[in-house]
Amino acid sequence: MTTPDTAVIDVDGTLVDTNYHHALAWSRALRRFDRTVPLWTLHRAVGMGGDQLVPAVAGDRFEAEHGDDARAAWKEEFEPLLPEVRALPGARELLADLAEGFGLTVVLASSGAPEHVQAYLELFDGRSLARECLTREDVTRTKPDPELVRVALRRVAGSAGFVVGDSVWDVRAAVAAGCPAYAVRTGGFGADELREAGARDVFSSLEEVRGAIPRVLRG
Structure with a gap:
């Protein structure tokens, strides 16, 4: 890989x-x-x-x-x-590790409404840590269609990427786009169903994802 x-x-x-x-x-x-x-x-x-x-x-x-x-x-x-929405523990730290610690280009890719996503970004300073942020306005079909993942990679001229998401729809979109998918259970989906959808690994928290970044990069 x-x-x-x-x-x-x-x-x-x-x-x-x-x-x-x-x-x-x-x-x-x-x-x-x-x-x-x-x-x-x-x-x-x-x-x-x-x-x-x-x-x-x-x-x-x-x-x-x-x-x-x-x-x-x-x-x-x-x-x-x-x-009432709050950032999940470790959100900002994960993005900082990916972008600053490991030198990755970070793209946020949401099927949500632009105005909602903008409000979320303010909760964890997302604009300063991500190169791009895509919403449903950037695609014709949303997840689980792979278009959002593909557009995210094209937008930053990425040659190889992986996806981190919380739902089976994130995982299926990643797999359909040809990208490795890693899932975190923060959205309430079960580990078995996330693996069945194609996740290479499932984590219980963003802190666990942070600890696994070197392994993810090794494939």
Whole structure:
């Protein structure tokens, strides 16, 4: 394996603690359209972009009839929860280690809304540590489609990269893009399901990821 020069890092659930906020916001949004989806089902879909999540949890017919309105409702429901979001322990330190300690190009790649991602970055000084930050506005299809990972590497002219994320959708996007995937359980996904999706290793915290960087670089 070529030694990686780029680290593509997910944001929601990986660097900031948002997955359960998203599940609650989606639940409230879908109920506006008389569609009740269990929270555990919604949580398992968090990590997808909204374009993928709505048909996944509510079906293609619901997407055709209400998809755009449901995504607008989700945004309205999530906004009041945004001030409650906090960076996960070790977020800034991980990015600093990758960029300054190991000389990697760091790209943050999120399927989230640009305005939300901007608010997250302020929690851990992400703009100063990442070369680029991509959101759903930079692609036509969000995770688990591999486009976001591929665009992230192209944006910084990376020749080889690895992905760190918290969800099976992050892992599947990385694998489909031909990149090694490493998962952290900060988003609430199980170790077995992350490995089954293709993760090379699974960590319980960002601190564990930091300790494993030399091993990750060796492949």
